[in-house]
Amino acid sequence: MSEGIYLDNNATTMVSPEVVQAMLPYFTEQFGNPSSIHQFGNKVGLAIKAARKQVQKLLGAEHDSEIVFTSCGTESDSTAILSALKAQPERKEIITTVVEHPAILTLCENLEKDGYTVHYLKVDGKGRLDLDEYAKLLTDNVAIVSAMWANNESGTYFPVVEMAAMANAAGIMFHTDAVQAVGKIPMSLKDTKIDMLSVSGHKLHAPKGIGVLYLRRGTRFRPLLRGGHQERGRRAGTENAASIVALGKAAEMALEHMEHENICVRAMRDRLKEGLLAAIPNCFVTGDPDNCLPNTLNIAFEYIEGEAILLMLNKQGIAASSGSACTSGSLEPSHVMRAMGIPYTAAHGTIRFSLSRYNNMPEIEKVIVAVPPIIAQLRKLSPYWDAANNVPVEEPEKAFAPAYA
Amino acid sequence: MWDYSEKVQDHFFNPRNAGAAAGANAVGDVGSLSCGDALRLTLKVNPETEVIEAAGFQTFGCGSAVASSSALTEMIKGMTVDQALKISNQDIADYLDGLPPEKMHCSVMGREALQAAVANFRGVEWKDDHEEGALICKCFAVDAVLIEETIRANNLSSVQEVTFYTKAGGGCSACFEGIENILNKVLAERAETEAAAPPPPPEPVKPAKAPLTNLQRMRRIEHTLEAIRPQLQADRGDIELVEVDFDKKIAFVNLSGACSGCQMAAATLGGVQQRVMEDLGEFIRVLPATEMGKF
Ligand SMILES: Cc1ncc(COP(=O)(O)O)c(C=O)c1O
Ligand code: FES
Numbered sequence: 063m064s065e066g067i068y069l070d071n072n073a074t075t076m077v078s079p080e081v082v083q084a085m086l087p088y089f090t091e092q093f094g095n096p097s098s099i100h101q102f103g104n105k106v107g108l109a110i111k112a113a114r115k116q117v118q119k120l121l122g123a124e125h126d127s128e129i130v131f132t133s134c135g136t137e138s139d140s141t142a143i144l145s146a147l148k149a150q151p152e153r154k155e156i157i158t159t160v161v162e163h164p165a166i167l168t169l170c171e172n173l174e175k176d177g178y179t180v181h182y183l184k185v186d187g188k189g190r191l192d193l194d195e196y197a198k199l200l201t202d203n204v205a206i207v208s209a210m211w212a213n214n215e216s217g218t219y220f221p222v223v224e225m226a227a228m229a230n231a232a233g234i235m236f237h238t239d240a241v242q243a244v245g246k247i248p249m250s251l252k253d254t255k256i257d258m259l260s261v262s263g264h265k266l267h268a269p270k271g272i273g274v275l276y277l278r279r280g281t282r283f284r285p286l287l288r289g290g291h292q293e294r295g296r297r298a299g300t301e302n303a304a305s306i307v308a309l310g311k312a313a314e315m316a317l318e319h320m321e322h323e324n325i326c327v328r329a330m331r332d333r334l335k336e337g338l339l340a341a342i343p344n345c346f347v348t349g350d351p352d353n354c355l356p357n358t359l360n361i362a363f364e365y366i367e368g369e370a371i372l373l374m375l376n377k378q379g380i381a382a383s384s385g386s387a388c389t390s391g392s393l394e395p396s397h398v399m400r401a402m403g404i405p406y407t408a409a410h411g412t413i414r415f416s417l418s419r420y421n422n423m424p425e426i427e428k429v430i431v432a433v434p435p436i437i438a439q440l441r442k443l444s445p446y447w448d449a450a451n452n453v454p455v456e457e458p459e460k461a462f463a464p465a466y467a
Numbered sequence: 468m469w470d471y472s473e474k475v476q477d478h479f480f481n482p483r484n485a486g487a488a489a490g491a492n493a494v495g496d497v498g499s500l501s502c503g504d505a506l507r508l509t510l511k512v513n514p515e516t517e518v519i520e521a522a523g524f525q526t527f528g529c530g531s532a533v534a535s536s537s538a539l540t541e542m543i544k545g546m547t548v549d550q551a552l553k554i555s556n557q558d559i560a561d562y563l564d565g566l567p568p569e570k571m572h573c574s575v576m577g578r579e580a581l582q583a584a585v586a587n588f589r590g591v592e593w594k595d596d597h598e599e600g601a602l603i604c605k606c607f608a609v610d611a612v613l614i615e616e617t618i619r620a621n622n623l624s625s626v627q628e629v630t631f632y633t634k635a636g637g638g639c640s641a642c643f644e645g646i647e648n649i650l651n652k653v654l655a656e657r658a659e660t661e662a663a664a665p666p667p668p669p670e671p672v673k674p675a676k677a678p679l680t681n682l683q684r685m686r687r688i689e690h691t692l693e694a695i696r697p698q699l700q701a702d703r704g705d706i707e708l709v710e711v712d713f714d715k716k717i718a719f720v721n722l723s724g725a726c727s728g729c730q731m732a733a734a735t736l737g738g739v740q741q742r743v744m745e746d747l748g749e750f751i752r753v754l755p756a757t758e759m760g761k762f
Contacts, residue, residue: 464498
């Protein structure tokens with residue numbers, strides 16, 4: 063698929079060639095255990111130290127010891143929430159949002175079974191929170207607030223810096239799943255009240271299977287994995303040295319490209335948006351386009367289904383993803399789209415295009431040409447579409463009301 | 468993405484009979500918007516002979532929904548209405564060389580659209596008894612609604628029993644937690660109603676059929692294994708019955724030849740156990756003879 067056009071960078075990213083180069087020696091010459099005294103381990107320990115500094119810099123953390131390497135974003139999320147519950151056994155409530163990634167939502171649903179109360183903040187049609195509702199929930203019973211920095215499907219930001227300050231004023235810990243935001247937008251955690259933050263390497267051109275939990279100095283903490291003294295005992299298990307080095311390099315490169323991401327990648331995203339909206343009837347952007355990641359565009363194509371669109375795009379070498387139920391094998395479309403009140407006829411047809419600095423403008427122009435005929439072809443098959451006049455059938459929900467709903 | 472067969476891909480990228488059939492005199496609309504699948508099937512049926520002369524479909528749905536619709540229209544053209552009604556969703560899936568378990572509901576939708584269209588042709592009302600829940604067991608495509616109903620109808624109380632009745636859990640066993648959650652819910656409700664109401668008159672839990680004797684069981688197990696052997700022998704393997712522990716409900720077998728060391732041994736035994744249970748009509752575990760000392 064080297065000739066393909068990859069617009070699914072929120073799912074995962076290509077590992078940068080420079081990152082691969084940086085990590086390779088740690089499979090061969092530098093295979094030692096960083097905990098060992100001898101020369102084989104020593105260099106590895108130094109390389110991990112350097113990587114920690116690189117990540118610290120990207121996050122704008124005050125101390126490098128606030129960076130804890132984990133195995134993935136999901137582990138960081140679980141560690142943060144379970145730690146807060148364990149460290150404060152008298153607090154039995156959690157505040158989160160309805161649009162979190164399953165790494166948070168599934169965990170919270172499971173905690174409800176164990177007797178915890180979880181408050182799920184709702185979102186409006188553009189995916190925005192009601193901070194008054196949030197303020198009312200900040201009581202002494204709450205162990206932790208967890209709200210994502212940027213949504214993986216729509217790219218929409220939550221005001222996490224403000225929310226963290228509110229939680230802090232109420233004496234409550236604040237965690238943010240920043241897996242989609244880190245590396246795409248500038249951060250300075252030392253100037254915020256965020257206590258914990260999750261990172262996943264494979265979203266910023268590092269390999270899969272490496273993550274970070276940022277843990278502000280002074281935050282009460284209980285490890286998820288206990289054992290050796292690695293990561294100062296906060297995350298036992300021999301370090302994934304090669305991937306840690308890779309993540310360090312990727313963090314350094316993300317910082318170097320921060321301006322590019324926010325000017326050039328954004329420009330490509332905006333061109334894609336204008337091009338598609340101009341060429342295709344009955345489609346709209348979901349989320350809050352004015353307050354969203356520079357690389358993400360989520361469009362709902364009405365009256366057709368997302369998986370079918372993806373299959374046709376794939377045939378032309380274009381990779382994107384969908385909030386359709388049928389891509390996940392579940393029956394309900396994306397919880398994010400439903401939470402924003404997107405009707406079913408549109409929610410199933412949402413397509414997420416997520417770009418990276420490895421895309422270029424000619425690719426975007428190709429996509430703008432490729433998509434409209436696919437949409438038209440699928441609409442011809444749709445019972446909600448009047449193929450003769452190329453418009454939705456009149457009152458679609460009534461004209462086609464199938465036997466069970 | 469999905470592991471779609473060539474046939475599915477062909478029917479998706481080159482759908483047959485898309486759009487409404489010309490001169491249609493029967494229409495069936497089924498599906499559910501929330502599930503992201505909806506299908507309108509139109510038929511032109513000869514009123515004299517009841518032969519389906521033309522069929523057309525319009526589908527809002529994923530790749531396999533489009534492919535299932537397209538396949539269905541191809542299959543039924545030229546059939547009489549009664550012949551067409553005999554088509555099962557499995558037939559549709561087979562015609563397409565199979566569908567992933569998560570997508571079997573697409574073929575179910577095809578069959579239901581057909582029933583609805585025929586009802587429409589005959590001027591009767593079609594009522595759908597369709598209810599579909601979250602997919603719990605991916606190995607055997609069993610959903611939550613079926614599991615829950617089966618637990619209630621048969622008063623089941625263990626995962627093993629659920630496996631026996633529905634097959635769910637009989638493969639990789641990754642779905643045990645999901646099954647247990649449903650079981651716990653139903654068991655809790657059962658405990659509540661039993662606590663609230665006076666105990667109902669004792670009713671026979673087991674069917675009145677005379678239970679098998681151990682000798683009969685042994686013979687049936689042997690019989691089943693005999694039936695399986697040719698398949699294994701084709702892969703240069705074999706199986707033999709070593710011992711049956713009726714108290715613990717375990718049959719110990721020797722897997723030999725190519726089967727014994729292969730990674731598929733566990734999966735093979737799972738399949739064997741399924742067959743043995745079906746033929747025996749009761750729960751039994753099938754384990755390698757090497758496990759014998761451990762019980
Ligand atoms: C917002 C968000 N959180 C968490 C994760 C999970 O990260 P990982 O795959 O590293 O466990 C993802 C990735 O899909 C994500 O988008
Ligand atoms: S998912 Fe149920 S046995 Fe594999």
